Amino acid sequence: MKSLGSIRRDFAPWNDPSAKPYIQFDNVTKKFGDFTAVNNLSLTIFEREFFALLGASGCGKSTLLRMLAGFEEPSAGRILLDGQDLRGIPPYRRPVNMMFQSYALFPHMTVENNIAFGLKQEGMPKADIEKRVAEMLKLVKLEQFAKRKPHQLSGGQRQRVALARSVAKRPKVLLLDEPLGALDKKLREETQFELMDLQQELGLTFVVVTHDQEEAMTMADRIAIMDKGEVMQVATPAEVYEAPTSRFVAHFVGNVNMFEGKVAERTDKTTRITGTTGAQIVVENGAAAATGADIIFAIRPEKIRVSSKKPADALNALEGEVYDIAYLGDMTVYHVRLDDGQLVRASALNAARVSEDPLTWNDRAWVSFRPDAGVVLTR
Amino acid sequence: MNATWSRFNVTSIVLGFAFLYLPIVLLIVFSFNESKLVTVWGGFSTKWYVSLFHNQGLMDATWVTARVGVISATVATVLGTLAALTLTRYTRFRGRVLFSGMVFAPLVMPEVITGLSLLLLFVAVGLDRGFLTVTLAHITLTMCFVAVVVQSRLVSFDRSLEEAAMDLGATPAKTFFQITLPVIMPAIVSGWMLAFTLSLDDLVIASFTSGPGATTLPMKIYSQVRLGVTPEINAACTILIAVVAVGVIIASIANKRREVQRQLDERAAQRG
Amino acid sequence: MSNIAVTNAATPSAAGQPFGARLAAGFVNRLVIIVPYLWLLFFFLIPFVIVFKISLSQTAIAMPPYTPVLDFSDGVSGFFAGFRDLNFDNYVWLTQDALYFKAYVTSLIIAAISTVLTLLVGYPIAYGMARAPATIRPTLLMLVILPFWTSFLIRVYAWIGILKPEGLLNQLLLSLHIINQPLVILNTYTAIFIGIVYSYLPFMVLPLYSSLEKMDYSLIEAAKDLGCPPTSAFWKITFPLSLPGVIAGCLLVFIPAVGEFVIPDLLGGSQTLMIGKTLWNEFFANRDWPVSSAVAVILLLLLTVPIMLFQRAQARAQEQDK
Numbered sequence: 001m002k003s004l005g006s007i008r009r010d011f012a013p014w015n016d017p018s019a020k021p022y023i024q025f026d027n028v029t030k031k032f033g034d035f036t037a038v039n040n041l042s043l044t045i046f047e048r049e050f051f052a053l054l055g056a057s058g059c060g061k062s063t064l065l066r067m068l069a070g071f072e073e074p075s076a077g078r079i080l081l082d083g084q085d086l087r088g089i090p091p092y093r094r095p096v097n098m099m100f101q102s103y104a105l106f107p108h109m110t111v112e113n114n115i116a117f118g119l120k121q122e123g124m125p126k127a128d129i130e131k132r133v134a135e136m137l138k139l140v141k142l143e144q145f146a147k148r149k150p151h152q153l154s155g156g157q158r159q160r161v162a163l164a165r166s167v168a169k170r171p172k173v174l175l176l177d178e179p180l181g182a183l184d185k186k187l188r189e190e191t192q193f194e195l196m197d198l199q200q201e202l203g204l205t206f207v208v209v210t211h212d213q214e215e216a217m218t219m220a221d222r223i224a225i226m227d228k229g230e231v232m233q234v235a236t237p238a239e240v241y242e243a244p245t246s247r248f249v250a251h252f253v254g255n256v257n258m259f260e261g262k263v264a265e266r267t268d269k270t271t272r273i274t275g276t277t278g279a280q281i282v283v284e285n286g287a288a289a290a291t292g293a294d295i296i297f298a299i300r301p302e303k304i305r306v307s308s309k310k311p312a313d314a315l316n317a318l319e320g321e322v323y324d325i326a327y328l329g330d331m332t333v334y335h336v337r338l339d340d341g342q343l344v345r346a347s348a349l350n351a352a353r354v355s356e357d358p359l360t361w362n363d364r365a366w367v368s369f370r371p372d373a374g375v376v377l378t379r
Numbered sequence: 380m381n382a383t384w385s386r387f388n389v390t391s392i393v394l395g396f397a398f399l400y401l402p403i404v405l406l407i408v409f410s411f412n413e414s415k416l417v418t419v420w421g422g423f424s425t426k427w428y429v430s431l432f433h434n435q436g437l438m439d440a441t442w443v444t445a446r447v448g449v450i451s452a453t454v455a456t457v458l459g460t461l462a463a464l465t466l467t468r469y470t471r472f473r474g475r476v477l478f479s480g481m482v483f484a485p486l487v488m489p490e491v492i493t494g495l496s497l498l499l500l501f502v503a504v505g506l507d508r509g510f511l512t513v514t515l516a517h518i519t520l521t522m523c524f525v526a527v528v529v530q531s532r533l534v535s536f537d538r539s540l541e542e543a544a545m546d547l548g549a550t551p552a553k554t555f556f557q558i559t560l561p562v563i564m565p566a567i568v569s570g571w572m573l574a575f576t577l578s579l580d581d582l583v584i585a586s587f588t589s590g591p592g593a594t595t596l597p598m599k600i601y602s603q604v605r606l607g608v609t610p611e612i613n614a615a616c617t618i619l620i621a622v623v624a625v626g627v628i629i630a631s632i633a634n635k636r637r638e639v640q641r642q643l644d645e646r647a648a649q650r651g
Numbered sequence: 652m653s654n655i656a657v658t659n660a661a662t663p664s665a666a667g668q669p670f671g672a673r674l675a676a677g678f679v680n681r682l683v684i685i686v687p688y689l690w691l692l693f694f695f696l697i698p699f700v701i702v703f704k705i706s707l708s709q710t711a712i713a714m715p716p717y718t719p720v721l722d723f724s725d726g727v728s729g730f731f732a733g734f735r736d737l738n739f740d741n742y743v744w745l746t747q748d749a750l751y752f753k754a755y756v757t758s759l760i761i762a763a764i765s766t767v768l769t770l771l772v773g774y775p776i777a778y779g780m781a782r783a784p785a786t787i788r789p790t791l792l793m794l795v796i797l798p799f800w801t802s803f804l805i806r807v808y809a810w811i812g813i814l815k816p817e818g819l820l821n822q823l824l825l826s827l828h829i830i831n832q833p834l835v836i837l838n839t840y841t842a843i844f845i846g847i848v849y850s851y852l853p854f855m856v857l858p859l860y861s862s863l864e865k866m867d868y869s870l871i872e873a874a875k876d877l878g879c880p881p882t883s884a885f886w887k888i889t890f891p892l893s894l895p896g897v898i899a900g901c902l903l904v905f906i907p908a909v910g911e912f913v914i915p916d917l918l919g920g921s922q923t924l925m926i927g928k929t930l931w932n933e934f935f936a937n938r939d940w941p942v943s944s945a946v947a948v949i950l951l952l953l954l955t956v957p958i959m960l961f962q963r964a965q966a967r968a969q970e971q972d973k
Contacts, residue, residue, distance in 0.1 A: 071542055091545040104543035108561045118547030152644040169547065388782050391775030392791065398772070399798050399852060402809035405819060409812065462687035469684055478684075481691040483962045487903060489910020489954070491927045492947045495934065496698030499944065503701050519694040522687070552679070580802040583912055587934075597804050604804075604917065608811050616805040627800050631793050 011221060012236075013046040021080075022047040022205055023068070023173065028077035030063050030229075037063040039229035040077070050199050050206045052220035054213060054252075060229040061209045065175050068207065069098045082172060092121070097171035101178040103162035105150040111161050112137070112146040118169045136164040139198070156187050163195075167202060174199075176208040180215060192218045213253050217241070225249050241300075246379050250298040257304070257344050259297040263289045263376075270371060273297055277340035282315050284371040289378055299374030304346035306334045307366050308357055314368035320344070322363045334359065336367050403620065410613035427614040437615060440599040443510065444579055447595060451517035452574035458518065459525025459574070460567055466526065467533040485523040493520060494587030501588065508590030516588040517581065521574035528573060532566035565634075572630065576623055699951070706741055706944035717941050741945035751929065751946065755953065758926040761840065762908035765847035769855045769904050770897065772848055777859035777896075778889075781866070792860070799853040807846055807917050814842050814918070838920025846914035851907070855900040862896030863889070895968065902961040906954055926950055 013019035023045040030038040038060040045051045053061040066072045067079060070091035079086045086094065097118070106114055112133050119129045137143045140160035150158055159182070166174055179195065180188045196219050199206050210216050216223045217237040224234045225248075233240060233249045244250035247258070261275040273281045273295065281297055289295045310317050320338035332355075333347045344367050359365055410428075414421025431437060462482055469475070485493060497516045498508070506512055540562065544554040560567075582597040589595060596619070603612050708717040745751045780791045798806065813819045814837040821833040836842050866889065874884040890897075912927035919925065926946065933943035 069542075069546055071545075091542070092548045092550055094546075096546075098543070098546045100539045100543055102537060102539050104537065104539040106540060106544070106558055106562075117544065117549070121548035121553070149644075151641055152648050154648045157648070165543075165547070385782075387775075388779035392779040392783070395772065395776035395779075395852075395856075396794060398849065399795070402806065402813060402849070403798065403801065405813065406805070406809040458687045458690055461683050462691075465684045465687060469680070472684060474688070477696075478688055478691070479966070480962060481695050482687075483965050484958055485695060487906040487958060487961055489907055489912075489927060489950065491910050491912050491930045492702075492951055493695075495930065495943060495947050496702045497694065499701045499705055499940070500694065500698040515694065519690070522690070526687075576800050580804065582804050583931075597802065600804060600808070601913075604808050604811070608808070608815075612808070616802070616808065619805060620801045623800050623802075624797065627793075627797060635789065 011048070013049070014044070014222065019046060021045070022049070022082055023207070024080040025064070026078045026080065028064075028067065028074045028079060030060070030067060030072060031075045036229050038067070038074075041229065041231055042077075043224060043231055043234065045205065045207060047205055048203055050196065050219055050221045051208070052216035052223045053207065053209045053226060054211070054216040054223050055226035056211060056252075059226040061226050062177060063229075064226075065098070065177055065207065065209050068173070069096055069175055070094045095171055096173040096175055097166040097169055098175040098177065099162050099166040099179050101181055103150075103158050103182075105158060105161055105165075107150055110147050110149055111142060111153070114150070114161055115165045115168050118165065122169065132168060136168050139167075140164045155182055155184075156191070159183060159191065163198070167198075167204065170202075171204070173205045173207060176206060178210055179208060180212075181210075188215070195219060217253075225252060227252075243375055244298065244377070247296055247298070247377055250375070250377065255301050255345060255347075256298050257301065257346075259299075259342070261295060261297060263291050263293050263295055266291055271376065273376070275340070275342075277338075277342060279318055279338070279340055279342070282371050283374060283376060285375060289376055293378065296377045297374055298377055299369060301333065301345045301347040302331075302349070303373035304344065304367050304369045306336060306346045306348060306359065307368065308359060308363060310366045311368050314366075315371050317366050317368040318344070319364070319366055322359050322361055322365050325359070325361065334365070336365050338367070406613055407617045407620065410610060410617040412610050412613075415610060427610040428618075431611055431614050431618075434611070436594075437596070437599055440594050440596045443593055444596040447510065447514050447517060447585075447593075448575045448578040451514045451521060451578050452571050454514075455518045455522035455574045456525050456567060456571045459522040459570055460529050460563075462522065462526040463529035463533055466530050467536075482523050482526050485520055486527065490581075490583035491587075494584040497584065498587040508588060508593075510593040512588045512590065513585050513593055513595065516584050517574075517578040520581070520584060521577045524573050524577060525567075525570035528570040529563060529566050532563050536563065569630070572626065579619070579623070702944045702947050705941055706948050707738060708941050709738060709740065741941050742949075744942060745945055745949065750924070751926075754924045754926045754929045755949065757924050758909050758911075759953070761843060761847070761925060762905050762911075765844050765851070765908050766901050766905045768844060769848045769851055770901060773852055773855035773859055773900065774897075776852075777856045777863055780856070780860050781863035782868075788864070795853050795856050795860070803850060804913060806850055807913050810842070810846055810849065810918060811837065814845070837918065838922055840919065840923055842918035842920075843915055843923060843925075846918040847904070847908050847911065850914065851904040854903040858899040858903065859893060859896040862893045862899075866892050895964065899961070899964050899968070902957055902964065906957050906961065909954060910950055 021044040023043075025041055025043040028038055028041050029036065041060075041064070043064075053064060055061045063072060067074055068081075068086075070086065070089060070093075073087065081094075081096070106117065109117065115133045115136050116129050119132055124132070133146075134143075137146055140163060142157060142160055142164070145153060145157060145161075150161065153161065159179070163179070166176075176195075180191055183191060192215060195206075208216070208219065217240075220237060222234060222236055223240050225232045225240065227248055232252075233245050235243070240249060240253050244253065244256075250256045250258070259273070259275050259279065259281060261273045261279075261281070263271055264274040264280075265272040269284055271283050271289065273283065275281065275297075283297060305311070305314075306322075310319070318338050320336045322334060323337040323343065324335040326333040326335075329350070331347050331349050333345065336344045336346065338344060346367055409420075411423050411425060412419075412421055413424040413426070462478075466479060466482065494516070497512075497519065501508060501512045501515075536559070540558055541554050544558045545551065549557060580597060581595075582601050585595045585598055586601075589598065596615075600612055600615060603609065705717055776795075780788060780795070783791055811818075815821075816833040816835060816837070818837070820836070821830075824830045825833065836845075870888050870892070871884050874888050875881065879887065910927045910930075911925065912931050915923050915925040915928045916931070919928075930943050930946045930950070933939045933946060
């Protein structure tokens with residue numbers, strides 16, 4: 001557990017009690033008529049952080065972003081930016097800029113006029129505007145496209161213009177609404193890294209909204225996973241994946257096996273769980289659950305080993321039959337139906353070209369895992 | 380594609396367009412007829428066009444029509460654009476149902492009713508019938524057409540453009556004039572053209588609301604048509620058709636060119 | 652307790668924004684609504700009230716040629732006293748004279764028949780256009796719209812030369828020996844039908860085309876794939892899906908056609924009877940403003956239902972576009 005959260009770089013103000021929050025959502029609620037888009041939500045984002053709001057469509061993540069930009073006012077609660085309450089400040093007076101999902105490039109203006117638009121509104125001297133626009137064009141490598149109109153650009157180029165336009169004013173915070181949603185897969189992966197470099201280079205705070213978990217995991221320092229207007233968990237990508245705090249988060253990010261059961265016995269280090277179907281599981285990190293409590297044991301497929309014989313040293317080993325096999329090239333996914341009826345998904349990396357322990361459909365098989373391989377969830 | 384674009388389809392289009400255009404073509408052809416009999420060809424001549432320009436009454440009516448058209452189309456464009464903004468942007472205000480009713484009803488309202496009711500209004504408020512009353516009547520009718528044209532553009536307008544402008548520091552007023560207005564401008568221009576043509580064409584409402592000294596061209600043509608078909612009217616009609624057709628064709632060719640250029644650009648952008 | 656405090660503090664208000672700016676923004680917003688609203692109230696709605704009012708007055712040889720009713724010039728009491736002076740003579744007159752009744756009924760029948768004819772002519776054209784190669788569709792669309800831009804009056808006038816006894820149609824038919832007596836078409840109801848179908852065709856084709864063009868052709872292919880023959884695929888798939896266009900087109904033709912004046916006047920001659928012409932004659936020839944107002948009120952009442960249907964169709968189309 002100790003190394004989780006500091007994998008990417010040495011930047012973790014959220015672990016520092018003295019760090020000053022930069023953006024603060026305080027019990028924010030937003031209602032549209034009868035529909036509650038954001039429900040009594042509190043959240044803290046730090047300066048220079050790359051923060052991702054991750055969730056399915058309709059979970060309230062875009063509403064949160066739009067409240068920060070000033071397009072919506074909270075129905076209740078308050079939003080602070082660098083200590084200043086944002087309530088009542090219209091979007092055109094907020095020191096934040098947004099990159100829109102549709103890019104929202106002004107179709108009747110050239111690339112350079114699009115980038116200069118915000119600077120002109122500020123009343124910046126003409127010479128300075130020209131300098132800044134040139135700088136921005138260089139940053140996104142679009143120098144030779146300055147005189148073009150948006151429709152004369154490819155999707156990737158439009159995305160870069162939108163990015164250049166939104167950072168041209170050096171906002172305190174850059175908001176990105178599904179910034180890579182319109183790009184194809186390959187371009188999306190390249191651009192993810194470019195965005196990360198840009199954020200480092202400019203030293204800005206980024207808040208990105210996405211429904212793509214891979215995108216959030218790649219880019220963000222921390223991720224807030226949202227569901228039905230509430231934040232389910234805020235943590236680093238590694239924590240979200242390895243230590244989800246709820247069923248929802250475990251399910252939402254990656255694949256997971258869930259065993260329902262009760263806490264049967266607790267010792268200093270280990271917790272023994274009796275599955276609802278009778279399986280006995282011993283785990284090391286079930287600290288929060290009291291004896292007799294209904295819990296869920298969640299374990300990722302790649303932490304489960306499948307073998308034709310029972311491994312001698314395994315604390316947890318359950319027997320069943322191979323139900324389905326999917327060969328994906330880099331790995332193989334096994335679906336094993338345990339004798340108590342539960343279906344378990346396990347994946348094995350194809351490290352060797354020929355498997356030493358070949359399994360096929362309907363073979364008897366054992367699934368085994370270490371006591372610290374999964375997490376115990378109480379909600 | 381060929382399977383769906385069948386012989387039946389081609390035939391129905393050819394016949395349909397023949398039906399639409401043949402009468403107009405014949406009218407134009409017979410405006411160049413030497414003979415005074417409109418339906419008997421007596422050789423090519425442009426004498427009716429010459430006599431047209433010596434017809435002072437017709438010339439006066441043309442001038443009145445042009446002025447009424449330009450003024451009413453311009454005012455109607457402003458009012459119609461505001462109405463379109465109201466319809467698309469303000470979804471909740473008291474009396475919205477009544478408002479949208481008042482915008483859509485004139486589109487289908489029989490002209491005799493609109494004309495009569497406007498006339499009675501002008502009489503009731505003591506306004507003398509003439510140039511002003513025709514103009515006011517035409518504004519009322521054509522602003523609704525402008526509203527429909529502009530509204531259909533606003534419905535597909537990407538609101539995030541306006542949000543982006545405000546996000547970059549433009550006040551609502553600046554956003555409207557620098558972003559919204561330029562983007563919907565083509566629709567506003569075609570709204571103006573539509574309003575102008577409708578005003579140019581209108582007979583019924585003008586007949587009710589016009590007074591001495593403000594006879595419009597359709598009124599003049601109508602009074603002559605009642606006396607019988609003459610090549611001179613054919614010539615007048617031909618000129619009117621030519622003016623409108625040239626305007627519309629130029630506008631749509633320009634539009635088409637822009638569209639083609641745009642597609643070429645887009646394809647080039649995808650490649651490069 | 653703290654929860655309540657937060658909720659109270661957060662009542663939506665635009666505090667923080669300068670008061671003047673807020674006031675200006677509110678004022679501008681209101682202006683956008685108010686200006687066209689007042690214009691239409693004054694020049695569209697109030698005139699109808701006046702029409703109604705005058706339809707209840709009596710003809711007078713004066714200028715304006717009617718007796719004043721419900722006038723505020725005598726104060727509020729005078730206004731209410733005025734109710735006694737109201738007379739429904741004009742309406743009684745309309746019911747007593749069979750001419751008016753006949754004119755209304757004829758107008759509705761002519762409009763209905765013309766609408767069906769226009770649909771029959773317009774549907775194949777719209778269908779053909781929607782199935783045309785995508786490259787020529789915009790040109791076809793422009794060709795349908797172009798006549799709409801040329802004067803209505805001129806287009807009706809063009810038919811006089813074609814339809815009259817010594818006109819082009821009869822010349823053609825006589826020279827081909829199809830007939831040996833000129834057909835009498837001008838100044839009959841047939842001429843009115845031709846005129847309405849011709850003049851209103853673009854109004855029918857455009858909504859039909861837009862609903863047919865939106866339709867996914869693979870639906871027809873799916874129907875055929877599932878064993879449906881082409882004719883039956885048309886009636887079971889294409890036609891139902893084009894119904895919004897059919898309804899919009901029919902209303903756009905029917906409503907104005909009922910009150911049509913130019914076409915019956917120029918093509919129908921003096922023998923044919925339509926209400927638009929009757930109203931015109933009452934007004935311009937007989938100078939009977941109260942009766943023509945009564946004619947207009949009844950006509951408006953007859954058209955209320957179709958106009959409301961049209962508005963509902965418009966509103967629905969707008970919803971779908973969003």
